[in-house]
Amino acid sequence: MRIVAGSAKGRALQGPKPSSGHIRPTADRVRETLFNMLGQFLDGQAVLDLYAGTGALGLEALSRGAGRVVLVDQDREAQGLCRLNTDALGFASQVAILAQPVARALETLGKKGEKFELVFADPPYAARVVPTVLEALTASSVVSPGGTVVVEHDKREEAPEAHAGFTRDDQRKFGDTLVSFYRAP
Secondary structure: OEOOOOOOOOOEOOOOOOOOOOOOOOOHHHHHHHHHHHOOOOOOOEEEEEOOOOOHHHHHHHHOOOOEEEEEOOOHHHHHHHHHHHHHHOOHHHEEEEOOOHHHHHHHHHHOOOOEEEEEEOOOHHHOOHHHHHHHHHHHOOEEEEEEEEEEEEOOOOOOOEEOOEEEEEEEEEOOEEEEEEEOO
16 A cells, blocks of 8 residues: 555555454555546645545545645554554644544534535445435535545445435446545535
């Protein structure tokens, strides 16, 4: 696993232990395609990475010019990987790591009035929570008007075309993975 492009291009990321079956990092080729679709450079955007795992999506965004990233994961191993990868890339001053369940983190960020132009959500596939994530994002009001939400999910999970005020703009398939792109009103 590595950073695909930007200021940290080619730098390696620490992944989960082989025995750790609960952290599933987004593959390099999927990240590369995602960012090709989102635009190569993020020009200071605020990015939220839910179910962050290794932090690969948020850290890729920083490498491509995002201004700041909040990584959210309740798993201790994932939190450690996020810290390790953030420090190794020299991005610590631009990253906040929230060690909370996603719903609580969104509530906390919403109460602080935080806003994000780009949100990644890569929940465990078995959770089947695409509508739940969109509802929580709406309730917390953390997505900037016109912001983008990218949800990675199992191909067997139906992602609604519109839900909780979000409209699906695009959807791409990568093997067993679907990536759905939503636009905030």
